[in-house]
Amino acid sequence: xxxxxxxxxxxxxxxxxxxxxxxxxxxxxxxxxxxxTDGGDAAVDTPTRIYATFxxxxxxxxxxxxxxxxxxxxxDEYLANRAATIAFAKAIADAGGAYDLMSELSxxxxxxxxxxxxxxxxxxxxxxxxxxxxxxxxKVTVDMHSHEKSGVGGFNSSDVAEALEKLGVPxxxxxxxFIANPSSAENWTRLRKPxxxxxxxxxxxxxxxxxxxxxxxxxxxxxxxxxxPKSPDEFLVDDATQTLPNIGGYADITRSDYATQLNTLLxxxxxxxxxxxxxxTITLMSQQCDxxxxxxxxxTAKATxxxxxxxxxxxxxxWMTLPNVLSTWKTAYKSQPAILPNPH
Ligand SMILES: [Zn+2]
Numbered sequence: 001x002x003x004x005x006x007x008x009x010x011x012x013x014x015x016x017x018x019x020x021x022x023x024x025x026x027x028x029x030x031x032x033x034x035x036x037t038d039g040g041d042a043a044v045d046t047p048t049r050i051y052a053t054f055x056x057x058x059x060x061x062x063x064x065x066x067x068x069x070x071x072x073x074x075x076d077e078y079l080a081n082r083a084a085t086i087a088f089a090k091a092i093a094d095a096g097g098a099y100d101l102m103s104e105l106s107x108x109x110x111x112x113x114x115x116x117x118x119x120x121x122x123x124x125x126x127x128x129x130x131x132x133x134x135x136x137x138x139k140v141t142v143d144m145h146s147h148e149k150s151g152v153g154g155f156n157s158s159d160v161a162e163a164l165e166k167l168g169v170p171x172x173x174x175x176x177x178f179i180a181n182p183s184s185a186e187n188w189t190r191l192r193k194p195x196x197x198x199x200x201x202x203x204x205x206x207x208x209x210x211x212x213x214x215x216x217x218x219x220x221x222x223x224x225x226x227x228x229p230k231s232p233d234e235f236l237v238d239d240a241t242q243t244l245p246n247i248g249g250y251a252d253i254t255r256s257d258y259a260t261q262l263n264t265l266l267x268x269x270x271x272x273x274x275x276x277x278x279x280x281t282i283t284l285m286s287q288q289c290d291x292x293x294x295x296x297x298x299x300t301a302k303a304t305x306x307x308x309x310x311x312x313x314x315x316x317x318x319w320m321t322l323p324n325v326l327s328t329w330k331t332a333y334k335s336q337p338a339i340l341p342n343p344h
Contacts, residue, residue: 043334043336044277044278044332044333044334044336045277046277046279046332046333047276047277047315048269048274048275048276048277048278048279048280049269049279049280049315049316049317049318050224050262050265050266050269050280050281050282050311050316050317050318051279051280051281051282051317051318051319051320051325051328052098052262052281052282052283052284052317052318052319052320053097053098053099053100053283053284053319053320053321053322053325054092054097054098054099054100054283054284054285054286054301055099055100055101055102055143055176055249055283055284055285055286055322056088056099056100056101056102056285056286056287056288056291057102057103057104057145057176057285057288058070058102058103058104058106058107058288058289059104059106059147059289060104060105060106060147060149061106063289065287065289065290066106066107066288066289069081069107069110069289070106070107070109070110070289072109072110072113075113075114077292078110078114079114079119080292081288081289081291081292082114082115082119082128083122083292084291084292084298085101085128085132085288085291086122086123086128086131086132087291087298088286088288088291088297088298088301089101089132089135089136089140090135090136091298091301091302092139092140092301092302092305093135093136093139093140095301095302095305095306096139096305096312096319097139097301097305097319098138098139098140098319098320098321098324099139099140099141099321100141100142100143100176100283100321100322101129101132101140101141101142101143101288102142102143102144102145102176103129103142103143103144103145103160103164104145104146104147104160105146105155105159105160105163108129108160108163108164108167109163111127111128111129111167112167115127115128126168127167127168129142129164129167129168129169130167130168130169133168133169138321138324139319139321140321141172141321141322141323142164142169143172143174143176143210143322143323144157144160144161144164144171144174144176145160145175145176146159146160154198155197155198155199156195156197156198157175157191157195157204157206158195158196158197158198158202158203158204159197159198159199159200159202161197161202161204162197162199162200162202162204171204172207172323173204173205173206173207173208174206174207174208174209174210174247174322174323174326175188175191175206175208175209175210176210176211176322178191178209178211178212178213179213179214180212180213180214180229180232180235181212181213181214181235182214183231183232183233183235184232186232186235188209188212188229188232188244189231189232191206191209191244192206192242192243192244193205206244207244207326208244208245208246208247208322208326209229209244209245209246209247210246210247210249210283210322211246211247211248211249211283212229212235212246212248212249222248222249222250222251222252222341222342223236223248223250223339223340223341223342224248224250224265224280224281224282224338224339224340224342225248225278225279225280225281225337225338225339225340226245226246226247226248226279226281226325226326226329226333226337226338227245227246227248227337227338227339228240228241228242228243228244228245228246228337229242229244229245229246230242236339236341237339238337238339240335240337245326245329245335247281247283247322247325247326247329248281248282248339248340249281249282249283249285250265250280250281250282250283250340250342251282251283251284251285251342252342258282258284258285258304259284259300259303259304259307261282261342262282262284262304262308265280265282265340266308266311266316266317268340269316270316274338274340275338277333277336278333278336278337278338279325279328279329279332279333279336279338280338280340281325283322284301284304286300286301305319
C-alpha cells in the first residue's frame with residue numbers, strides 16, 4: 001500500500017484478547033507433511049512453518065484512498081467503508097484466514113463521530129473497532145499504526161493507543177511499521193522505552209515491531225521471520241540481548257501481488273531452503289480505504305486462502321494474527337530468530 005507521508009510509523013497495538021499464548025488453534029494442528037523440516041535445532045522441535053496474516057492500514061487524509069473516508073464532512077464515505085470493512089473481516093474469518101486491521105488516528109475519530117445509534121445495529125451495539133477486535137478471537141485483531149505528526153495538532157503512537165483504548169480496544173504493544181532505512185532516519189529505537197503521548201499524560205510501551213519501512217518505500221528492508229533488531233545500522237541482525245522483537249512483513253507493500261510473494265516463500269520451504277525449526281512470516285497487505293470501492297480486494301483474499309488449503313493441512317502454512325505470531329515465536333519457537341530478506 002502507498003504511504004504518502006515521509007514518516008512510516010505504523011504503530012499497531014495488537015489485541016491480546018485473542019486468547020492464550022500460542023493463539024490460534026492451528027498452532028497445535030498435527031503436522032504430516034514430509035517436506036516440513038524437523039530436528040534442526042535441539043532446542044526447538046516445532047517444524048519450520050510460514051505464518052501469514054492479511055493486514056490493512058487506514059491512513060490520514062493526505063493518503064489519497066483514505067482522503068474521503070476520513071473526511072468528517074463525508075459520513076457516507078466512512079459508513080460505506082465501515083460496512084465493507086466488516087464484510088472483509090468476516091470473509092477472512094469465515095475462510096479460515098487471519099486479519100490484522102491497523103488503524104490510524106483519523107479513522108478512529110470518524111468512529112467517534114459516526115458510530116452511534118442505528119449505525120451500531122450491524123455490530124451488536126459496539127463501535128466498529130471494538131466489534132472487529134472481539135467477534136472472531138484469534139482470527140481478527142485490531143492493531144494500531146501511526147505516521148505520527150509533529151507541530152500543531154501533533155500526536156504520536158501513544159496518542160493513537162490511547163484513542164483505541166477509549167474505543168474499548170486495549171493496546172497490545174504491537175508497532176506496525178516504522179522507518180528502519182536509512183538508519184539515519186530510523187524512529188524505532190525510541191520504542192524500546194515507554195512513550196508518552198503528546199496530547200495527554202498517557203504512556204504506552206511497544207512490545208513488538210512489525211514490518212520495517214523506508215522513506216517513501218524506496219528501499220524497505222522487508223524480511224520474513226521474527227528477530228530482535230540489533231541497531232539502526234544492523235536492523236536485519238538478531239541481538240538476543242534486545243527485548244523488542246520485529247515480525248517481518250516480507251511482502252513488499254508497494255506491490256499488490258502478495259499471492260506471488262507467498263508462493264515464493266512456500267516454494268523455499270518446500271525445497272528445503274529455509275532454516276529448520278524456525279518461524280517465517282509474511283503479511284499480505286490490502287488498502288482498507290478502497291474496500292467499498294473495489295470488491296476484488298475481498299475476492300482476491302478469499303481466493304488466496306482457498307488456494308492454500310493443502311499447505312495449511314500439511315502444516316506448511318498457518319494463518320495467524322500478529323499478536324499470536326509473537327506469542328507463538330516465544331513459546332513454540334523459543335524465541336529463536338529467523339531473518340530472510342525479501343530480494344524484491
Ligand atoms: Zn500507514
